Amino acid sequence: MKQFMRAFTIVLMVMLGAVFIMGPAKILADMTNDVGGGISMWIWIIFIYYILSTVLPIDKIIGKLYPVLGVALLFMAVGIAIMMFAQGLDIPEITFANLTNQHVNPEKYPLFPMLFVTVACGAISGFHASQSPMMARCMTNEKQGRSIFYGAMITEGVVALIWAAISMSFFGGVDGLNDLMTQEQGNAAYVVSVISNSLLGKIRGILALLGVVAAPITSGDTAFRSARLIVADFMKSKQGSIKNRLLISIPLFVAGFGLTLINFGIVWRYFAWTNQTLATVVLWTITAYLIKEHKFFWITLVPAAFMSAVATSYILVAPEGFSLPASIAYAAGVAVALALNILTLVKVYKVKENPEVEFAQ
Incomplete structure (x- = not known):
């Protein structure tokens, strides 16, 4: 099981690195009007950059570049939010009436579980869980964990909400945004470029675009770096020399580059499901640890059960999965969540009755 989860995590890291090459490349190509080699050049x-940031020590490139990208990210979020209110753009109200599936093809993409896989990174993310050990190595005190991990996830969630609001407001509501995204030029890069340049002007718009680019790029570089460290760990390969780092990194980058040649939407959807599946496994692992330590385990048990239903339902109902009817997918998802819940609570009872019993048994 341990070897399978390692392989599963490595696959997730490579897919994440691949999808976070295409997105920033499209935005940067649009910023430069396809000068030079266009998207291929970027x-x-x-x-x-990913190769250098994966192979070189973390303080050589990542440590120096991240503060700059962080400033750009914050400027983008604050600037867009201010201009949205300054220009009086109408933000769609969240009411019971519009809490419905507003996708152009609701039958093919049901609200549950699609919503909880598509926009989940700011709340529950397997990728972020895999980054925790690497970020922890950069901390000087455990007390910094709360501000670093909670702070980063809350900030990401706020940025996501800002872009969700401005995207709907700028293009005339959900219907207008849906119409744009179904057109040929409709993609995230186009939406970001038009909004940033229109609201902030050309110069400030460029800085805002760099802030948008910062998020995927700073995820992609650490994804490949994490994959290298995971492989090095189970291969017991010392990473002191550049040669050993390259021996592990080159196959990872070959696989990542190969994925960029596949349709972006397909790779993204498989990445999204893999990401949430890993998050679910991590939540159950943390739950097991809390039970073993006789601590309050409900804080992770509830989201673990919910995400079990999400991950199971998604792979059964999604077009890239088994394309089963929603009723079957929902029933299977609930059944898996209930089974895992019952199994966990039975183990809790046994641990309480006999504290010497290991939960893992």
Whole structure:
């Protein structure tokens, strides 16, 4: 099981690195009006950056670049939010009437579980869980964990809400945004570019775009770096020399580059499901640890059960999964969640009756 989860995590890291090459490349190509080699040129530039940030020590590139990208990210979020209110753009109200599936193809993409896989990174994310050990190595005190991990996830959630609001407001509501996204030029890069340049002007818009680019790029570089460290760990390969780092990194980057040649939407959806499945496994693992330590385990048991239903239902109902009817997918998801819940609570009872019993048994 341990080896399977390692392989599963590595696959997730490589897919994440691949999808976070294409997105930033499209935005940067649009910023430069496709000067030079267009999107292909930016793919190679980002790819080379990922290689350097994966192989070199973390303080050589990542440590120096992240503060700059962080400032750009915050400027983008604050600037867009201020201009949204300053120009009086109408933000769609959240009411019971519009809490419905407003996708252009609601039958093919049901609200549950699609919503909880598509927009979940700011709340529950397997990728972020895999980054925790690497970020922990950069901390000087455990007390910094609360501000670093909680702070980063809350900030990401706020940024996501700002872009969700402005995207609907700027293009005339959900219907207008849906119409745009179904057109040929409709994609996230186009939406970000138009909004940033229109609300903030050309110069400030460029800084805002860099803030948008910062999020995926700073995820992609650490994804490949984490994959290298995971492989090095189970291969017991010392990473002191550049040679050993390259021996592990090159196959990872070959696989990542190969994924960029596949349809972006397909790779993204498989990544999204893999990401949430890993998050579910991590939540159950934490639950087991809390039970073993006789601590309050409900804080992770509830989301673990919920995400079990989400991950199971998604792979059964999604077009890239088994495309089963929603009723079957929902029933299977609830059944899996209930079974895991019952099994866990039975184990809790046994641990309480006999504290010497290991939960893992």
